[in-house]
Amino acid sequence: MMDRIKALLTVIEEGSVNRAAVRLRITQPALSRQMQALEHELGGRLLERETSGVKPTGLGHALVKSMRPLVENYDAALADLRRQARGEHSELRVGYLFSAAQSMLTPALARLRKSHPQVKLKLHDMSPREQIDGLRSGELDLALIGQEGMLAAREFHSARLRSFTVCGAVADGDSLAQKKRITLKELKGRDFIGVDEDQVPGRNRWMTALCKSAGFKPRFAIVVDGITHVLSQVVSESAVTLLPGYFEKLQHPGVTFVPVSDDTARWDCMVLWQKGRASAAARALVDALKQVAAEIK
Missing domain, CATH: 3.40.190.10 (Periplasmic binding protein-like II)
Incomplete structure (x- = not known):
């Protein structure tokens, strides 16, 4: 249905089924059938044919008003997912233990900002349980956690950063x-x-x-x-x-x-991050955390 709605928006923008078909790279009869199917599905006419082309009916105007924001959000979300699939993501969501932030996360983030200044960071001070739940729900990309992370290490990529006294x-x-x-x-x-x-x-x-x-x-x-x-x-x-x-x-x-x-x-500090193709920023932060951990005396 989303494809039909996007096609209708194109028809309304062009004011012509023929011009919209050219823009969408499909035949005019195929586009007309899509419009008819959408009207049948919604139970009312969406377009009025005039000598100069087509214009939306009252129902068509209502559809444009309610659906255009959804289509725009859908396209933006799809583009973001495709960037993530390529390992390109402009936002990095990090859960961390406040107690570990000063000694490890803060200096690691300073290095990340130098190598990836365009990345938007979202930092969340969380308990270990909240971090694990955040990774499981997809709300976090990476978690700086204690050895409590061992309980979930099989579900994600993991690395032991340092063993503390x-x-x-x-x-x-x-x-x-x-x-x-x-x-x-x-x-x-x-x-x-x-x-x-x-x-x-x-x-x-x-x-x-x-x-x-x-x-x-x-x-x-x-x-x-x-x-x-x-x-x-x-x-x-x-x-x-x-x-x-x-x-x-x-x-x-x-x-x-x-x-x-x-x-x-001993107490182990770990980093967990999502499986799949990690973004360049996520990989860079993991590397920075490893470097900082190795330098701690």
């Missing part, structure tokens, strides 16, 4: 806050703060696996829905949690981040 987050008044380093065993018997699996899938399992490597199972006394709430609970409940090592450079009132010395304590 781990730190423990404890209240300032905690005896562990005075130490330069701690071991995982020193957290045995402490109350842990977990994160809602719906928001950060796999995070509690990661902490559990680390603690089990040190000979104990963590007790998650509190489960919250985001990292900010985790840190607030560290202060108010004098509980502990494990975080990527780059948190050591951050500051949060009442919280001390103490490096964990165990060799097994």
Whole structure:
């Protein structure tokens, strides 16, 4: 039906079935049959024949008013899809973890802007679950995510950017806050703060696996829905949690981040991006992220 509507718009623009047929590169009888089929489908006449050519009826005018924007949007969307199929896309939609943005994404984007200044960036600070859902729905082209991304790595292209050390987050008044380093065993018997699996899938399992490597199972006394709430609970409940090592450079009132010395304590940062023919900008950002990750000391 869309082809018939576009043909009708051409007829109305030309004011002549013959001229429209030439423009559309089809025969006049074939175009007339399309117009008749469209009128039959809609249940009314769309064109009035006059000696000077054809003009739209009231129904024809109504169709033009309602359908022209749809046709224009359809053509624009189709052209955009064709550009994407060729790996040409002027917009790059990126989901990221706020905690990883400063150390990795920000410098990578600076490199991308130099190599692809025409690309429009849409950046979305998202939880790991939101990033995975955004990739699955096609609303994101690329996601900078923690090792929670392993849960969806088979669905997308993926690359491990860097393996970070781990730190423990404890209240300032905690005896562990005075130490330069701690071991995982020193957290045995402490109350842990977990994160809602719906928001950060796999995070509690990661902490559990680390603690089990040190000979104990963590007790998650509190489960919250985001990292900010985790840190607030560290202060108010004098509980502990494990975080990527780059948190050591951050500051949060009442919280001390103490490096964990165990060799097994690692946290992976990953990038996921859509399968198929990735745009040049997406490939360039992946490369930039890899370069930045390699340069981090």
